[in-house]
Amino acid sequence: MSEQEKLVIALPKGRILEEVMPLVKACGIEPEAAFFDSKSRALKFATNHDHVEIVRVRSFDVATFVAFGAAQIGVCGGDVLLEFDYPEIYAPLDLGIGYCRICVAEPKDLSKDDDPSRWSHVRVATKYPNITSKYFAKRGVQAECIKLNGAMELAPNMGLCSRIVDLVSTGSTLKANGLVEVEQICEITSRLAVNRTALKTRSEEIKDLIEKFREAVNDVSS
Structure with missing residues (x-):
């Protein structure tokens, strides 16, 4: 054959x-x-x-x-x-x-006083630039996407951006890097x-x- x-x-x-x-x-x-x-x-x-x-x-x-x-x-x-x-x-x-979910996450300290409903522009590290751009465009938010293929959780701590969009299962990796979920984009x-x-x-x-x-x-x- x-x-x-x-x-x-x-x-x-x-x-x-x-x-x-x-x-x-x-x-x-x-x-x-x-x-x-x-x-x-x-x-x-x-x-x-x-x-x-x-x-x-x-x-x-x-x-x-x-x-x-x-x-x-x-x-x-x-x-x-x-x-x-x-x-x-x-x-x-x-x-x-x-089963997992695509979420927006940010540093725990930032989230204390942050209100996602008031965002007008965000800089986001993600391996999902298309999903991210479409999601924020529907909300009327301008998203500047920085494409990364891994180690997303490092980006805010290294000053690359303030927020990330990533695939989350248990959330343990976010927690270990001082990040918290602030919005869920979709379930996967x-x-x-x-x-x-x-x-x-x-x-x-x-x-x-x-x-x-x-x-x-x-x-x-x-």
Whole structure:
């Protein structure tokens, strides 16, 4: 079977991978042993189905792989889908995993006398400039976004900005760096992401897999 004929599933590295694997297995898909080997540097893996492969990439890259057809289907955080807003991606199913939220945070001392409703201009460090700009634009607030890919919590303490917009799960990292949440932009979970062209050209195959994921999600939640 040629590489073009194989169905490629893109999965994110990290915490979400652990949460999604029970759903993947419930769909009858078992990756090769190397997938579970922490020492393996491989990024593409065979499965128990000759026509199905799994690639393991950074969460932000899952959407890009699916949008440009390198993978036909993937698991992607809602934050990534909102940030990139690829028209090539169809996201039919909330998997109910990876719950977190996108929040505005600032130093604890600043928050004591701060009133977010009175903001007219903010300088914000974030890896979500599109989400951030749209959110503040709806509020009539001019947002100057400083793009960072990590270590967001350092930005206010280092004088880069006064506030950050970041993905928050427990809030422990914010607290450890003297920051507090002052606004919640949206709640986030992981979704199934499908390439729209592949959905048309390989309709039966992909719709069957979507349905298997749907059944797996329902079984977990019931």
